[in-house]
Amino acid sequence: MFADLAKIIAKGAAVLGIIVLVITLFSVVTIPTPQWGNIATSINQAYAVIRHWCPVATTLLPIGIQLVSLEIAIMGVELAGVAYRWVLKVNE
Amino acid sequence: MKEKKWKVISLFLGLLSLLLPPILQVKNANAIVDNWTINNATVYHTTGSTSLTFTNGYSQEITGPITQLRFFSTSAQSQTIPAQQEFSLRFAMFIKSTANNFAVISCPNRSNSGNIQVVDCDMEIAKTSDESFDYYNVWFNVLVKYNREESSTSDLSVPLTGVVLQYSSGSASYRFSQPIMVITGKSDTQKIIDAINNTSSESAVEQQNETYQQESTDYSTAETSTDTGINQGQNDIEQGGQSLIAVITGFKTNVLDQINTSSTDCNLNLGNPYGFNMGAIDLCYYNPPTWLTSLLNICASLAIVGLALHVFWRIINVIKGFSK
Numbered sequence: 001m002f003a004d005l006a007k008i009i010a011k012g013a014a015v016l017g018i019i020v021l022v023i024t025l026f027s028v029v030t031i032p033t034p035q036w037g038n039i040a041t042s043i044n045q046a047y048a049v050i051r052h053w054c055p056v057a058t059t060l061l062p063i064g065i066q067l068v069s070l071e072i073a074i075m076g077v078e079l080a081g082v083a084y085r086w087v088l089k090v091n092e
Numbered sequence: 093m094k095e096k097k098w099k100v101i102s103l104f105l106g107l108l109s110l111l112l113p114p115i116l117q118v119k120n121a122n123a124i125v126d127n128w129t130i131n132n133a134t135v136y137h138t139t140g141s142t143s144l145t146f147t148n149g150y151s152q153e154i155t156g157p158i159t160q161l162r163f164f165s166t167s168a169q170s171q172t173i174p175a176q177q178e179f180s181l182r183f184a185m186f187i188k189s190t191a192n193n194f195a196v197i198s199c200p201n202r203s204n205s206g207n208i209q210v211v212d213c214d215m216e217i218a219k220t221s222d223e224s225f226d227y228y229n230v231w232f233n234v235l236v237k238y239n240r241e242e243s244s245t246s247d248l249s250v251p252l253t254g255v256v257l258q259y260s261s262g263s264a265s266y267r268f269s270q271p272i273m274v275i276t277g278k279s280d281t282q283k284i285i286d287a288i289n290n291t292s293s294e295s296a297v298e299q300q301n302e303t304y305q306q307e308s309t310d311y312s313t314a315e316t317s318t319d320t321g322i323n324q325g326q327n328d329i330e331q332g333g334q335s336l337i338a339v340i341t342g343f344k345t346n347v348l349d350q351i352n353t354s355s356t357d358c359n360l361n362l363g364n365p366y367g368f369n370m371g372a373i374d375l376c377y378y379n380p381p382t383w384l385t386s387l388l389n390i391c392a393s394l395a396i397v398g399l400a401l402h403v404f405w406r407i408i409n410v411i412k413g414f415s416k
Contacts, residue, residue: 056389
């Protein structure tokens with residue numbers, strides 16, 4: 001019983017450690033600042049062309065972005081579920 | 093399995109509808125003129141300058157910049173000026189001077205003013221004469237760069253100062269003329285527009301010459317004496333300065349920018365030449381065939397439906413996974 005509890009605590013700590021590591025990496029590592037103006041202009045240009053050629057695509061684009069966001073959220077939930085099961089799995 | 097199938101199909105269709113338009117637009121960049129749609133947002137404005145001065149007895153320098161530069165759509169709303177873009181201005185000036193007067197005419201300075209930089213300039217000078225006067229028809233082609241990182245909806249001031257006119261003796265007067273859309277050859281877009289307006293520009297120049305010949309008779313009385321002629325010339329300059337109009341004839345790069353494409357034809361629209369409704373050709377878009385647009389629209393719709401189905405299956409599976 002105590003050994004199982006210790007295993008769960010160790011695994012939980014490992015998962016938390018990984019989360020902390022990822023967050024630290026994102027906050028510490030400095031990504032070079034992109035040329036936002038140029039990027040925005042390019043995106044605008046591409047958007048203008050798509051709007052001219054395929055108006056439905058630009059109309060539905062917000063819905064598409066929301067669906068992709070939902071997909072990413074589901075992936076996060078799945079990952080959390082996998083981690084949860086792994087932490088609680090003691091008889092391996 | 094179902095969710096993966098929908099994912100692949102929707103991703104394929106989505107990418108098709110998003111990536112194909114830019115690829116085809118570039119591919120058709122030199123397509124025939126008939127298939128282009130003009131964005132008739134344009135730039136023009138007058139200078140309110142009255143600061144034209146004699147720098148010496150026989151030369152004058154235009155010191156007043158074009159004070160405003162605006163994009164106008166067909167609805168006359170101010171539009172965004174794209175960041176970091178070069179565009180060409182073209183404007184004309186008619187000069188009347190006493191006969192056999194050697195004239196030196198220079199381009200505007202290659203200068204900076206705030207976010208605007210004059211990159212390049214060239215001139216085309218056509219001279220005609222009658223018994224008493226020489227008439228110069230000068231076109232300035234100026235390449236301007238907007239240096240800001242961000243696009244702007246504000247008015248801009250273009251440093252088109254330093255146009256120097258110099259005469260050996262006698263009197264001279266000049267006035268800026270109504271602009272004519274002639275393409276400077278600075279970009280692919282302009283070449284296309286050039287092709288559209290090849291004939292109309294020439295007739296417009298002739299019209300301008302006729303107009304000027306008529307107007308020049310109004311000045312002739314006051315310019316018979318040299319002394320009064322110079323004074324009258326300056327008055328004319330001051331009056332003429334108020335009618336300077338510059339037209340952006342196109343972007344140097346083949347920019348398809350933030351300006352709305354409301355127009356569906358490539359016709360030059362220069363109505364109300366000294367007012368705010370003087371539209372001019374700016375940007376062209378290649379008009380895809382209707383069947384292709386419909387196909388791309390269907391692809392985009394199916395992509396969204398597929399993505400929605402994929403997400404739906406994902407949610408169902410996640411819920412099932414938790415309920416196990």
